[in-house]
Amino acid sequence: xxxxxxxxxxxxxxxxxxxxxxxxxxxxxxxxxxxxxxxxxxxxxxxxxxxxxxxxxxxxxxxxxxxxxxxxxxxxxxxxxxxxxxxxxxxxxxxxxxxxxxxxxxxxxxxxxxxxxxxxxxxxxxxxxxxxxxxxxxxxxxxxxxxxxxxxxxxxxxxxxxxxxxxxxxxxxxxxxxxxxxxxxxxxxxxxxxx
Amino acid sequence: xxxxxxxxxxxxxxxxxxxxxxxxxxxxxxxxxxxxxxxxxxxxxxxxxxxxxxxxxxxxxxxxxxxxxxxxxxxxxxxxxxxxxxxxxxxxxxxxxxxxxxxxxxxxxxxxxxxxxxxxxxxxxxxxxxxxxxxxxxxxxxxxxxxxxxxxxxxxxxxxxxxxxxxxxxxxxxxxxxxxxxxxxxxxxxxxxxxxxxxxxxxxxxxxxxxxxxxxxxxxxxxxxxxxxxxxxxxxxxxxxxxxxxxxxxxxxxxxxxxxxxxxxxxxxxxxxxxxxxxxxxxxxxxxxxxxxxxxxxxxxxxxxxxxxxxxxxxxxxxxxxxxxxxxxxxxxxxxxxxxxxxxxxxxxxxxxxxxxxxxxxxxxxxxxxxxxxxxxxxxxxxxxxxxxxxxxxxxxxxxxxxxxxxxxxxxxxxxxxxxxxxxxxxxxxxxxxxxxxxxxxxxxxxxxxxxxxxx
Numbered sequence: 001x002x003x004x005x006x007x008x009x010x011x012x013x014x015x016x017x018x019x020x021x022x023x024x025x026x027x028x029x030x031x032x033x034x035x036x037x038x039x040x041x042x043x044x045x046x047x048x049x050x051x052x053x054x055x056x057x058x059x060x061x062x063x064x065x066x067x068x069x070x071x072x073x074x075x076x077x078x079x080x081x082x083x084x085x086x087x088x089x090x091x092x093x094x095x096x097x098x099x100x101x102x103x104x105x106x107x108x109x110x111x112x113x114x115x116x117x118x119x120x121x122x123x124x125x126x127x128x129x130x131x132x133x134x135x136x137x138x139x140x141x142x143x144x145x146x147x148x149x150x151x152x153x154x155x156x157x158x159x160x161x162x163x164x165x166x167x168x169x170x171x172x173x174x175x176x177x178x179x180x181x182x183x184x185x186x187x188x189x190x191x192x193x194x195x
Numbered sequence: 196x197x198x199x200x201x202x203x204x205x206x207x208x209x210x211x212x213x214x215x216x217x218x219x220x221x222x223x224x225x226x227x228x229x230x231x232x233x234x235x236x237x238x239x240x241x242x243x244x245x246x247x248x249x250x251x252x253x254x255x256x257x258x259x260x261x262x263x264x265x266x267x268x269x270x271x272x273x274x275x276x277x278x279x280x281x282x283x284x285x286x287x288x289x290x291x292x293x294x295x296x297x298x299x300x301x302x303x304x305x306x307x308x309x310x311x312x313x314x315x316x317x318x319x320x321x322x323x324x325x326x327x328x329x330x331x332x333x334x335x336x337x338x339x340x341x342x343x344x345x346x347x348x349x350x351x352x353x354x355x356x357x358x359x360x361x362x363x364x365x366x367x368x369x370x371x372x373x374x375x376x377x378x379x380x381x382x383x384x385x386x387x388x389x390x391x392x393x394x395x396x397x398x399x400x401x402x403x404x405x406x407x408x409x410x411x412x413x414x415x416x417x418x419x420x421x422x423x424x425x426x427x428x429x430x431x432x433x434x435x436x437x438x439x440x441x442x443x444x445x446x447x448x449x450x451x452x453x454x455x456x457x458x459x460x461x462x463x464x465x466x467x468x469x470x471x472x473x474x475x476x477x478x479x480x481x482x483x484x485x486x487x488x489x490x491x492x493x494x495x496x497x498x499x500x501x502x503x504x505x506x507x508x509x510x511x512x513x514x515x516x517x518x519x520x521x522x523x524x525x526x527x528x529x530x531x532x533x534x535x536x537x538x539x540x541x542x543x544x545x546x547x548x549x550x551x552x553x554x555x556x557x558x559x560x561x562x563x564x565x566x567x568x569x570x571x572x573x574x575x576x577x578x579x580x581x582x583x584x585x586x587x588x589x590x591x592x593x594x595x596x597x598x599x600x601x602x603x604x605x606x607x608x609x610x611x612x613x614x615x616x617x618x619x620x621x622x623x624x625x626x627x628x629x630x631x632x633x634x635x636x637x638x639x640x641x642x643x644x645x646x647x648x649x650x651x
């Protein structure tokens with residue numbers, strides 16, 4: 001028996017992973033249900049754990065750094081190129097936004113990041129518009145509303161940057177960037193739901 | 196010749212009188228010179244309040260040695276050797292001042308818009324360089340000489356490279372052959388100043404650095420705003436100005452006005468704020484909902500956004516001038532005239548505002564307009580920072596589809612962007628009336644801002 005075969009046999013026969021799907025998956029599902037009923041509950045739990053463990057981190061900044069990861073719930077699972085583009089552009093925007101904490105202290109690099117964010121926003125909106133043009137949906141209003149919300153939060157992000165360059169408070173930029181990432185996810189979720 | 200005490204030789208009297216006269220004159224000149232418009236700066240990085248650079252200016256005393264033109268653009272401003280070689284050659288050939296005397300005394304005036312150089316005595320202007328024309332600033336200490344060198348754009352842009360041009364091989368890779376066969380290279384200017392000491396040089400460099408920060412930060416945010424604007428206003432339907440979803444227009448208007456800190460005409464008139472810098476005022480609804488209701492959200496937002504931008508970038512007098520030019524264009528003035536006059540009105544620092552006019556230019560004039568943008572260096576972000584991929588695309592000009600000009604030509608023959616839809620004359624008339632109303636509002640805004648200015 002080769003090492004690889006031994007490894008596979010161990011994995012398939014081992015009971016240790018049973019804890020994950022027997023215990024944790026139900027917990028995750030319960031947390032998700034509870035979050036739907038009480039938005040913000042998950043954040044409260046995390047904050048309390050951090051407080052209990054006396055972990056000194058900037059939660060908003062950490063959230064922003066982690067927010068670029070793909071979430072299954074927010075991916076449009078249609079094979080057509082336009083929808084794959086939508087996923088790609090959304091991912092690209094979230095990636096750039098998540099880099100803000102690393103770039104914000106270097107003015108030159110931060111300005112370059114802002115330019116990249118601008119292009120990413122434009123490309124995402126162009127992709128959304130392409131989908132609108134190509135496909136006529138009955139529930140178009142929901143999609144258009146979500147697009148408008150995204151634009152609104154983009155403008156808010158721009159205003160936050162203007163304020164940041166005056167008062168230097170980076171935390172507000174992180175908060176605004178998180179909101180923009182959330183709106184990006186909602187666009188994907190809306191497309192996923194409607195189509 | 197012996198002289199008695201108390202009696203001065205006539206020869207000495209004349210000679211010394213001349214010497215004393217010159218000294219006295221120099222002293223009088225120094226005492227007569229006006230005080231500079233300056234501010235105390237926070238050490239050690241000589242920080243200055245950005246508002247001073249945006250809304251005011253700061254002056255520093257320098258010596259102006261001269262300006263070198265047709266310098267190869269590939270000159271490395273960080274290379275002490277390269278720069279000094281050029282300066283030494285220029286001084287030898289008397290292109291730059293050799294000895295430094297009070298004759299070179301000048302004043303450099305810094306703001307977020309330009310660097311202006313005037314003679315210390317007489318205040319005659321030497322030159323003015325817009326900030327976006329400055330490529331680099333260098334400080335070179337050459338023994339007791341403290342030089343501050345500004346590498347700037349040259350108007351012509353390219354010129355034939357003379358045979359004496361050093362590093363000709365380098366220029367051949369950068370340039371191209373002109374019709375005459377001469378190698379063309381990109382050229383620049385070097386503005387050479389001298390200051391008293393290292394501290395003064397560092398102060399000047401740091402001030403310029405702060406100016407760059409302000410300008411390029413503003414440009415970057417403008418780029419972000421334009422990208423959002425473009426993406427938001429690109430039509431989602433087949434190039435129709437009219438939305439059949441009237442309820443969503445109200446939602447959009449509220450959404451746009453609730454969150455973003457923008458002006459509205461009513462808000463600005465009530466606030467009485469005639470400062471060019473933007474501030475947050477609560478937006479109030481437009482009164483023209485009846486007419487706006489007949490135009491799509493896209494067109495209305497385009498207009499509102501452009502008016503908002505003008506409000507923050509132009510003075511009251513300039514807004515009136517803009518309204519006049521728009522009125523003239525719509526009543527028959529050529530697109531060429533319109534472009535030239537607007538370019539003059541906006542100047543170098545605000546020429547990017549021309550980009551915002553794209554949606555309002557009728558299709559028949561759009562080619563000329565685009566060519567014009569290219570010649571003045573604002574098309575595709577040239578002259579304005581683009582992103583790292585140089586992305587900035589023209590959006591579909593939905594608003595121009597039915598714009599009429601003074602000739603009364605109504606578009607609508609269906610050849611816009613491949614759309615099969617035709618725009619009815621009434622839709623074009625509605626748009627035309629909207630533009631008229633907007634022009635009148637702009638003029639009224641300018642007048643009201645003037646009145647607020649004189650009201651105690």
